[in-house]
Every structure is written in C-alpha cells, then in structure tokens.
Amino acid sequence: MIPVLRRQQLLELLPESEVVLLTDLIEKVNISESTLRRDLKELELQGDIEMLRGGGVRLKKEVVELDLNEKISLNKEEKERIVQYAANLINPNDVVFLDPSSLNLLMVDYIKSENVTVVTNSIATCNKLVSRNIKCILVGGEIKVKTSSCIGPIADQILSGLRFSKSFLGANGISVENGITNHDLRERSIKRIAINNSVNTYFLIDSSKYEVVAMCKIAEIDECNIITGKKYNEFDKLENIIVV
Missing domain, CATH: 1.10.10.10 (Winged helix-like DNA-binding domain superfamily/Winged helix DNA-binding domain)
Structure with a gap:
C-alpha cells in the first residue's frame, strides 16, 4: 500500500x-x-x-469547552464504569459535593446509599437529585449557561462555609507535567474550595482528557484520588490513580 x-x-x-x-x-x-x-x-x-x-x-484537537450534552455523549461506556465505581464510594449519612461535570450528572443514577446529603452548584444535577428524592442543597451564584452551573463570588462564599465527607470533581485536562487543569478560573475556585473542605476528594476523568492542558491549574496530579476508565502508561507510577 x-x-x-x-x-x-x-x-x-x-x-x-x-x-x-x-x-x-x-x-x-x-x-x-x-x-x-x-x-x-x-x-x-x-x-x-x-x-x-x-x-x-x-x-489532534483544539482544547475547547463543550456544553453539557456534548460532554455526556463522549466516551459514554467508559464514563458509566467510572461513575458506577464512584457512586459505590458514597456511604449512608455522607455529605457529598458534586461539581457540574457530566460524570457527576451521570453518577446520580447510581447513588444507592440512604440518608445522603448532596451539595452541588449544578442546576442539572440538582434537578436529577430531586427527581430521585435525594436530599440536595443547591449552591447559588452567577449562572454559567454552558455548564448549567452556579459560579462566582456568591457561590464561593456559600461553599466556603460547608464541609464534606467526599467531593467528586471533573476537569478538562490531566497530565503528569501540568497536573489537573480547567478552562474557567471561576470553576477552578469552586473546585479548590471543595478540595480544601473535604475529607476525601475524587476527580472523575475519562481518557479523552489525557495529556490535555487547559488554562487553569486545579491541583497537582498526585494531590487527590483520580478515578478513570483506561490504563495509561504515563500514570503507572502514581498510586492515587484508580482504573476501573
């Protein structure tokens, strides 16, 4: 040929x-x-x-932020494995924070533990929690239409006064060299508050984010637990990576 x-x-x-x-x-x-x-x-x-x-x-692709529906449709099978594993980490009586990531929206379907309180700044996730009769606290603030979320100083102030058993967060990119990154500085602020106010933090990241570098650094790659759905040689030496 x-x-x-x-x-x-x-x-x-x-x-x-x-x-x-x-x-x-x-x-x-x-x-x-x-x-x-x-x-x-x-x-x-x-x-x-x-x-x-x-x-x-x-x-090769440009690093652009997709809207919520576009994110949900990408790597659906891998994302389902990730969120099922993550949902099983939630225990009865936990107070959990879910950010507006597409994986957290999917994860709501798999939450089985009773007496769980979920705090979120995602309008879409809140609606889904209500439909499942799961206790939910919606963090208000400036509306970001593309991700159906509440961000900005009001959201930061509300979230700063809360404490969580576990936080589950998304990201736009991950690499060993640049860590975990995100497009929006205001969303980065929300994620940092959640990390600081949580006993345990888990990033849910599918393989489409590998070696993508977005504008804002959220955390070092070894700072929090990371749940992903595909083995990647570059991550082999990291003990905080969970491949499902």
Missing part, C-alpha cells in the same frame, strides 16, 4: 477523543513497528495527530 493511503487508514483507526496505545495499533495494522512509527511521525508533522508520552497517540 502506498504511504498516503496507509496513513489515511491509520487516521480512520483512531477514534475521536480517545487515546490509543501504540501497541494496540500494531495489532490492527499489517505493517512493521518501524514503518508504523514513521507514518505516525509524518502524521504528527502534518498536524493530524498527537504523539503522547507513555506510548499513546490520538487525533
């Missing part, structure tokens, strides 16, 4: 928003490892893909 067609075939094998390991690609294509690496290097130079530390590769 001529190189240009072979490289086009490689692009078609890379699912959108997912990291694929080089070892997995070798199993899917009938070429040598050296040829595969040359083709991937050429695609990277063309700006079509990103070669990641740890032996991963994915289609």
